[in-house]
Amino acid sequence: MTRKLAVFVLLGLVASPLLADEKKIEKPKCDFVESPNFNKDERGKGKINYIIIHTIEGTKDSCISWFKQTKSQVSAHYVVGFDGSITQMVKDKDRAWHAGVKLYNEEAIGIEHEGYAAKNGWTEKQLRASAELTRWLCHEYGIPIDREHLKGHCEIAPGRKTDPGPYFKWDLYLALVKDPKTRIDLSEKKDPEKK
DSSP: OHHHHHHHHHHHHHHHHHHHHSOOOOOOOOEEOOOSOEEOOOOOBTTBOEEEEEEOSBOHHHHHHHHTOGGGOOOOSEEEOTTSOEEEOSOTTSEESOSSSHHHHHHEEEEEESBOTTSOOOOHHHHHHHHHHHHHHHHHHTOOSSTTTEEEHHHHSTTTOOTTOTTOOHHHHHHHHHOTTOOOOOTTOSOTTOO
16 A cells, blocks of 8 residues: 555655646637638648738738628738737638748748738737737647748748738747737837938
8 A cells, every 4th residue: 555655645745746847828818700701611629720810001900891892802810019919800710811822821820910011010919919819829730940940021922912011020929929028129119210
Protein backbone atom coordinates (compact mmCIF):
# COMPACT_ATOMS: atom_id res chain seq x y z
CA MET A 1 0.00 0.00 0.00
CA THR A 2 2.73 2.48 0.87
CA ARG A 3 4.62 1.66 -2.32
CA LYS A 4 1.53 2.54 -4.44
CA LEU A 5 1.08 5.75 -2.46
CA ALA A 6 4.72 6.68 -3.05
CA VAL A 7 4.31 6.09 -6.82
CA PHE A 8 1.19 8.32 -6.93
CA VAL A 9 2.94 11.07 -4.97
CA LEU A 10 5.95 10.87 -7.27
CA LEU A 11 3.74 11.00 -10.37
CA GLY A 12 1.93 14.00 -8.91
CA LEU A 13 5.21 15.83 -8.31
CA VAL A 14 6.38 15.17 -11.86
CA ALA A 15 3.05 15.93 -13.55
CA SER A 16 2.16 19.11 -11.61
CA PRO A 17 4.76 21.40 -13.24
CA LEU A 18 3.88 20.02 -16.66
CA LEU A 19 0.21 20.75 -16.16
CA ALA A 20 0.95 24.20 -14.75
CA ASP A 21 2.86 25.10 -17.95
CA GLU A 22 -0.04 23.97 -20.10
CA LYS A 23 -2.13 27.15 -19.81
CA LYS A 24 -5.54 27.11 -21.42
CA ILE A 25 -5.84 29.87 -23.97
CA GLU A 26 -9.44 31.03 -24.33
CA LYS A 27 -10.94 32.38 -27.53
CA PRO A 28 -11.50 36.12 -27.10
CA LYS A 29 -15.07 37.39 -26.95
CA CYS A 30 -16.49 38.09 -30.39
CA ASP A 31 -19.87 38.66 -31.92
CA PHE A 32 -20.89 36.48 -34.86
CA VAL A 33 -22.43 38.08 -37.95
CA GLU A 34 -22.37 35.61 -40.83
CA SER A 35 -21.25 36.62 -44.30
CA PRO A 36 -22.82 34.69 -47.20
CA ASN A 37 -19.46 34.85 -49.01
CA PHE A 38 -17.52 31.70 -48.14
CA ASN A 39 -17.01 28.07 -49.12
CA LYS A 40 -18.17 25.40 -46.71
CA ASP A 41 -15.30 23.23 -45.56
CA GLU A 42 -14.12 21.13 -42.64
CA ARG A 43 -10.74 22.73 -42.02
CA GLY A 44 -9.05 22.20 -38.69
CA LYS A 45 -5.63 21.62 -37.19
CA GLY A 46 -3.18 20.85 -39.98
CA LYS A 47 -5.34 22.49 -42.64
CA ILE A 48 -5.21 26.03 -41.25
CA ASN A 49 -1.58 27.10 -41.57
CA TYR A 50 -1.51 30.89 -41.95
CA ILE A 51 -3.03 34.09 -40.62
CA ILE A 52 -3.36 37.00 -43.04
CA ILE A 53 -3.46 40.54 -41.64
CA HIS A 54 -5.59 43.04 -43.57
CA THR A 55 -6.77 46.62 -43.15
CA ILE A 56 -10.34 47.44 -44.09
CA GLU A 57 -9.65 50.77 -45.79
CA GLY A 58 -12.61 52.09 -43.85
CA THR A 59 -14.63 51.53 -40.70
CA LYS A 60 -15.52 48.30 -38.97
CA ASP A 61 -19.24 48.90 -39.49
CA SER A 62 -18.83 49.56 -43.23
CA CYS A 63 -16.76 46.39 -43.56
CA ILE A 64 -19.34 44.25 -41.81
CA SER A 65 -22.07 45.75 -43.96
CA TRP A 66 -20.08 45.07 -47.14
CA PHE A 67 -19.21 41.49 -46.15
CA LYS A 68 -22.91 40.78 -45.48
CA GLN A 69 -23.77 41.57 -49.12
CA THR A 70 -23.61 38.72 -51.62
CA LYS A 71 -22.69 41.15 -54.40
CA SER A 72 -19.44 42.08 -52.61
CA GLN A 73 -18.00 38.57 -53.23
CA VAL A 74 -15.55 39.11 -50.32
CA SER A 75 -15.29 38.21 -46.65
CA ALA A 76 -12.82 37.57 -43.87
CA HIS A 77 -13.06 35.37 -40.81
CA TYR A 78 -12.72 38.25 -38.32
CA VAL A 79 -12.99 42.04 -38.18
CA VAL A 80 -11.24 43.97 -35.39
CA GLY A 81 -12.29 47.54 -34.53
CA PHE A 82 -10.25 50.45 -33.16
CA ASP A 83 -12.03 49.85 -29.83
CA GLY A 84 -10.79 46.24 -29.66
CA SER A 85 -14.16 44.70 -30.48
CA ILE A 86 -14.06 41.56 -32.64
CA THR A 87 -16.73 40.31 -35.02
CA GLN A 88 -16.46 36.87 -36.57
CA MET A 89 -18.03 36.64 -40.03
CA VAL A 90 -16.96 33.19 -41.28
CA LYS A 91 -16.43 30.09 -39.15
CA ASP A 92 -12.78 29.04 -38.90
CA LYS A 93 -13.51 25.68 -40.53
CA ASP A 94 -14.91 27.40 -43.63
CA ARG A 95 -12.98 29.28 -46.33
CA ALA A 96 -13.46 33.04 -46.37
CA TRP A 97 -12.83 35.00 -49.57
CA HIS A 98 -10.16 37.37 -48.28
CA ALA A 99 -6.83 36.56 -49.86
CA GLY A 100 -7.36 36.70 -53.60
CA VAL A 101 -4.89 33.79 -53.75
CA LYS A 102 -6.25 30.22 -53.77
CA LEU A 103 -3.64 28.73 -51.40
CA TYR A 104 -4.27 31.35 -48.72
CA ASN A 105 -8.06 31.23 -49.04
CA GLU A 106 -7.75 27.47 -48.53
CA GLU A 107 -5.21 27.48 -45.69
CA ALA A 108 -5.49 30.83 -43.91
CA ILE A 109 -7.60 32.75 -41.46
CA GLY A 110 -8.19 36.35 -42.56
CA ILE A 111 -8.29 39.14 -39.96
CA GLU A 112 -9.46 42.57 -41.13
CA HIS A 113 -8.60 45.66 -39.06
CA GLU A 114 -10.46 48.95 -39.00
CA GLY A 115 -8.40 51.69 -40.59
CA TYR A 116 -6.30 52.43 -43.64
CA ALA A 117 -2.98 50.96 -44.78
CA ALA A 118 -1.55 54.42 -45.59
CA LYS A 119 -2.53 55.99 -42.24
CA ASN A 120 -1.13 55.40 -38.78
CA GLY A 121 -4.41 54.86 -36.98
CA TRP A 122 -3.59 51.68 -35.02
CA THR A 123 -4.80 51.75 -31.41
CA GLU A 124 -3.54 49.82 -28.41
CA LYS A 125 -6.95 48.20 -27.88
CA GLN A 126 -7.05 47.07 -31.50
CA LEU A 127 -3.52 45.64 -31.47
CA ARG A 128 -4.07 43.83 -28.17
CA ALA A 129 -7.41 42.34 -29.29
CA SER A 130 -5.96 41.23 -32.63
CA ALA A 131 -2.90 39.71 -30.96
CA GLU A 132 -5.09 37.90 -28.43
CA LEU A 133 -7.18 36.47 -31.27
CA THR A 134 -4.06 35.47 -33.21
CA ARG A 135 -2.57 33.86 -30.08
CA TRP A 136 -5.70 31.74 -29.67
CA LEU A 137 -5.78 30.82 -33.38
CA CYS A 138 -2.10 29.81 -33.34
CA HIS A 139 -2.66 27.70 -30.21
CA GLU A 140 -5.89 26.17 -31.48
CA TYR A 141 -4.58 25.21 -34.93
CA GLY A 142 -0.88 24.68 -34.26
CA ILE A 143 0.26 27.67 -36.33
CA PRO A 144 3.84 28.77 -35.57
CA ILE A 145 4.12 32.37 -34.35
CA ASP A 146 6.51 33.69 -36.96
CA ARG A 147 6.57 35.83 -40.11
CA GLU A 148 6.42 32.79 -42.35
CA HIS A 149 2.95 31.95 -41.02
CA LEU A 150 1.64 35.40 -40.06
CA LYS A 151 1.60 37.50 -43.22
CA GLY A 152 0.35 40.81 -44.50
CA HIS A 153 -2.07 40.91 -47.42
CA CYS A 154 0.61 42.83 -49.34
CA GLU A 155 2.97 39.85 -49.05
CA ILE A 156 0.61 37.38 -50.69
CA ALA A 157 -0.72 39.82 -53.30
CA PRO A 158 2.28 42.08 -54.03
CA GLY A 159 1.63 44.96 -56.38
CA ARG A 160 -2.12 44.53 -55.89
CA LYS A 161 -2.47 45.11 -52.13
CA THR A 162 -0.61 47.30 -49.62
CA ASP A 163 -2.21 46.31 -46.33
CA PRO A 164 -1.59 46.25 -43.45
CA GLY A 165 0.71 49.09 -44.51
CA PRO A 166 3.99 50.67 -43.40
CA TYR A 167 2.70 51.63 -39.93
CA PHE A 168 1.93 48.06 -38.85
CA LYS A 169 4.68 47.10 -36.40
CA TRP A 170 5.32 43.42 -37.07
CA ASP A 171 7.94 42.98 -34.33
CA LEU A 172 5.56 44.47 -31.76
CA TYR A 173 2.66 42.37 -33.04
CA LEU A 174 4.62 39.10 -32.83
CA ALA A 175 5.79 40.05 -29.33
CA LEU A 176 2.16 40.70 -28.30
CA VAL A 177 1.01 37.39 -29.76
CA LYS A 178 3.71 35.58 -27.76
CA ASP A 179 3.28 37.62 -24.56
CA PRO A 180 0.11 39.64 -23.85
CA LYS A 181 1.96 41.66 -21.18
CA THR A 182 4.23 43.24 -23.81
CA ARG A 183 4.40 47.01 -23.43
CA ILE A 184 2.99 49.02 -26.34
CA ASP A 185 4.43 52.40 -27.27
CA LEU A 186 2.40 54.16 -29.94
CA SER A 187 3.98 57.57 -29.32
CA GLU A 188 5.06 57.76 -32.98
CA LYS A 189 1.40 58.03 -33.99
CA LYS A 190 1.86 60.89 -36.46
CA ASP A 191 1.79 60.54 -40.21
CA PRO A 192 5.15 61.60 -41.68
CA GLU A 193 3.40 64.16 -43.94
CA LYS A 194 1.89 65.96 -40.90
CA LYS A 195 5.06 67.11 -39.13
